[in-house]
Amino acid sequence: MSSVSQSPVSLDQSLSAGTPGAVRDAGGGCRDTPPLHGAVETLLSRIKNWSFRSDHLLHLSVPVPRTNPFRWLQGAPAGERSLWQNREGDESIAGVGIAVELSAQDSAAYPDLLRRAHDILDGQATAFIGGFSFAGLPGRDDWEGFPAARFVLPAIELRRQAGQYRLGVNLLAGSRRDFMTRKTRLIAALCRLRQTVTDDPSRASVHITRRVDHMDFDTCSRHIGNILTHISQGPIRKVVLARRVDLQLNEPLPAFLTLERWHRSNQGSFCFAIENGERLFMGCPPERLFSRSGHHVFTESLAGTVRRGATAQEDASLEHMLLQDPKLIHEHELVTRYVREQIAPWITRIEGPAQVGIFKQDRIQHRYLPIHATLRDGVRDDQLLAALHPTPAVCGFPRGEARDLINRQETAHRGWYSGVIGMICPQRSEFAVAIRSTLLHRNQALCYSGVGIVEGSDPEEEWNELEAKIESFLAVLES
Incomplete structure (x- = not known):
């Protein structure tokens, strides 16, 4: 129920x-x-x-x-x-x-939650902050206490x-x-309100004492081989494989000071934190799911990844590969086609540049295409959410078949990783895809990364991409 x-x-x-x-x-x-x-x-x-x-x-x-x-x-x-x-x-x-705290235990309750949030706000100049899980189900294990959806005012x-x-x-x-x-x-x-105005205090005392990888290279290669077999047999064309790395720390992180440094090294990304008792989920995701303002919706296609270069010349060479490599073009086109098809029933007009752009972060860079559309009268946030989440960038394509294979194959529970995070305002809302994120619990940081597997994927290249996607957070801890 x-x-x-x-x-x-x-x-x-x-x-x-x-x-x-x-x-x-x-x-x-x-x-x-x-x-x-x-x-x-x-x-x-x-x-x-x-x-x-x-x-x-x-x-x-x-x-x-x-x-x-x-x-x-x-x-x-x-x-x-x-x-x-x-x-x-x-x-x-x-x-x-x-x-106010609003929560839902399954995805069927999302429309009521979003409607209730807008009813409560009733034009007031404030906002709910929260998100939705990847699978539309409550969290378990390390995600205990996180429902399928939770928003706080x-x-x-x-x-x-x-x-x-x-x-x-x-x-x-x-x-x-x-x-x-x-x-x-x-x-x-x-x-009792107070403002912390001091610089990063006693930061150097926090360090990693132990690292546990839930998937090594050999296991990753086997998973990729299994996914490629399914792709060759059809109808699956892409599956996103997620990996988790557990970091044990000598003491709890100063979460928001760490998040500030993380975001500073990833300018142009969203930034979020949701605390639930002793657990805090935070991150700097690059990808917008959608932003709605009145009758206008902004979304995007972001997929295909290479690392950043150590020099300007190497970075330009990698950017050229990102634009020309057939495998990366194919991966990005799957996402672009999916986004356009999914929002088609809800819009009257769609616009977007003809040329693909590049979205650069500190360690990696992606193919990027913004999409702007005009909504039909009466279209609600829950309809856009159901249409777009989860995207091929975090799940795969076709969505149902890819999600079934993920559920059978992945051993680490994703929880809210690769879910949706954002805010709800009167007449406006904005949501990001909850990647480049970590879950903090006492002296532990659970780090997640994912990689899209399509025809032509190479296990070594995909492994390097998985590692690159958590390097920015590791660099913050080690700086």
Whole structure:
């Protein structure tokens, strides 16, 4: 049975248990650390006058000076932090605590979840942050506690848009008693709000003590051989093989400081973090699933991969190969054809450049083709999600047959890796494919990478690509 659950407000208990950074003064205000002091005081004075409105979202935000969202989150209590930053780098939302949590236990409940999120927002200038699993099922093993889908509306948010920063709060209650409880907790959380402004502290003490590869080269070669056999027999034309590497660390990572460095080395990528208790899923994915604004949808075809060159000359040579190699062209064309066919029922017009571009990251580069389409009236996010996810770039083609083979062959549970991550705003939403990501749990980092297998794939080249795709995160840890 499908269901969407909505959890009550949940601020980490440490928010109301004496977290250092601010203290209440005799007048009931709060002495906070600049530069957020004025904003916090303004929010407090106005929140105190809020009145109960059943199931109506109360939202308020005020301008603040430029504030680093990564370091702000690193200084916040752990357990309920969240972050989303778009690929252009001009919009981000960082959240502390949870005003509303929506979850679904299977993909059949996605439409209700997305509809409920839009109903709650009701035009307010805030956003849900969350995502969907790869397989449309709840997580197990290391992904325990992650449902098939989960979106959170932060209790306290730091938002950046068009160069402007705002500190905001959200509150939703179904009864007068709940309203008073949540209002009290929100005030306590604001009074203890603090901003981390120091540079990367004690970073050098974190290092890898053990590495466990869930798939070695020989096993990878056997899997690729099996996939190629299926491809030669039809109808499968592409299957994405995923690999997991477990890193044991001497101590827990400062997650958001690490994410900041990771994103800095992958400019032009999305950036996200979703914390669920002791587990935190974060990454810097390059690929947009879709971005919808009104009647316009932006998506893309991104596939075919080679490494970056050590010199400008070598990099240009590899880029030429990326554009000319028949195997890479074929792999990218499968994705392009798939995206266009999948969105065709939902659009009235489609546009896109004729020439393929190159999307470069620090260690690898991809073939890239943006696609812009005009939607038919009434098309919803869940319809676009069902049409596009999972893409051939993370699953294969045809989708059903490729997914069945993945389920039979892969031993490591993907969870939310190669799922979807993004944000939902009024009249707008944006989702990325959750690759180039890692799951943190205490002293452990689970790293994932995937590679597309098509006719002509060479096991050694594919193995090197799998390794290259996690090198950027390894480099952050080892720097």
